[in-house]
Amino acid sequence: MTRAQIITRMLKPALFFLLLLPLALLVQRGFADTLGANPVETITHQTGLWALRLLLLTLAITPLCRVTGINDFVRLRRMTGLYSFLYALLHFATYAVLDHGLDIGAIFADVVKRPYVILGFSAFLLLIPLAATSHNRIIRLLGGRRWKRLHRLVYLCGLGGVLHYLWLVKADTLSPLLYLTLFLGLMLFRLPPRIRSKLSDLSGRMLPMQRRHRLLKEER
């Protein structure tokens, strides 16, 4: 088997079932009545977290290709992206049905009034055209360049997703800040090579300065 075949024939099916696992676990916990005192909250949080995690995983694939030099990893990207959309869809459905009883007026009022809901909802809306244009035939129809330009929207989805999470937390922002950092780290890879090399120069120059700083501290 070639490397491409290992990825498409073995890794991809394995990942397919692996990414289904969080959902399967939620369903199992639902039947076993172990979703906790507030099952709706558990479902909302879990589907939201997995949508965000898989979006970040999707954004990590290009860097992964670049770092490992194995470009075939890109063959997994459509699936991780679509899974992220699936979890986002379930997340939104939980909110619409169980929080608002599908009352469109109430949902609309809530969405326009609350910044963190606006952010999450826009990120979800932006995912829809991406999911809808993920079929080979549509990609061909659009043409590679236009498809690529459209799919840059995923960066906005990522930003919306992490800010949505950060904004809804009451006081303990540790976990959303970790996701934000991860997202920004992945975005650094998207900077044009010229800027990236400048940045690495900068950090290279910063290192001796930090060392000097530490020395000064020790003297004191």
Next chain:
Amino acid sequence: MLIKKPETIKPSEITDQAIYLNRRQFIRDSGLLGIGVASALAGLPWVKNSWAEGATRQPFPGRIQSPFSSAEKLTDFDDASSYNNFYEFGTRKSDPKEHAQAFVPRPWSVVVDGACEKPGTYDLEDFLRPHTLEERIYRLRCVEAWSMVIPWVGFSLGDALKRFQPTSRAKYVAFYTLHDPERMPGQKRRVLEWPYREGLRMDEAMHPLAMLAVGMYGAELPNQNGAPLRLVVPWKYGFKSIKSIVRISFTEEQPVCTWNQVQPSEYGFYSNVNPNVDHLRWSQKKERRIGNWLKQETLMFNGYADQVASLYSGMDLKKYF
């Protein structure tokens, strides 16, 4: 002719109502006891913890039923004791139960100070002794838009405060939670300014609905619910009902309250349950009663408007939220 007297049941044979009401838990505890003993031998710490929890909750027999009680369906004890906010033991709602098991709420004393005639440090037993314990079934509405119905055991806060003879300078009363990061591991991270503080206006504190609780569901408070002494103010959002109280202070100025300090635009000093004033980030019109899938309407003052609305007459509740 043989005249048989009807068989009488000796009072000593009647099952105490508290035990009767807790029969399921009794069965569970007995089971846990068995597992606990077995695992103590095997040395499994987590089972020992749950055994300790089951075995050490002392029941309060003979408590008086309060006329303030709601007739609504009680929240499951397991839910009420495994899902709550008590940042002193961690910020997730499963953390308090998980991390409060090693906490020992004894010995315990309460400092009473500020504008009163009888300040001092009171042993918990002395603090509680004069009071007759009542059971009060109250709705609890969290600022996060979920709610419960909980049978508390305790007494009116006002009855306790009167004993310390607050002076005319006492306009407010402030409460402090224990600050001891060794015993309350959540305090090792500075997610809030420790110790947790809360406060009430004097007339709110003297309102008969405001209570100090030492127990729930017929037995003493589980650690994660604020043992050994907590406040319960049913017409305000849950975070006002401060847990594990070590200090009560009569003040002239409005005291600093923890959540108000964190984000004054979202958590007001009063924090009365009010469906017409939304939290900046979410609606307060509805709430999810724990145990239900769909939400229900939130009531003004959490359904206690008839009793407490007069405390706020003439006040703009949108401004003083």
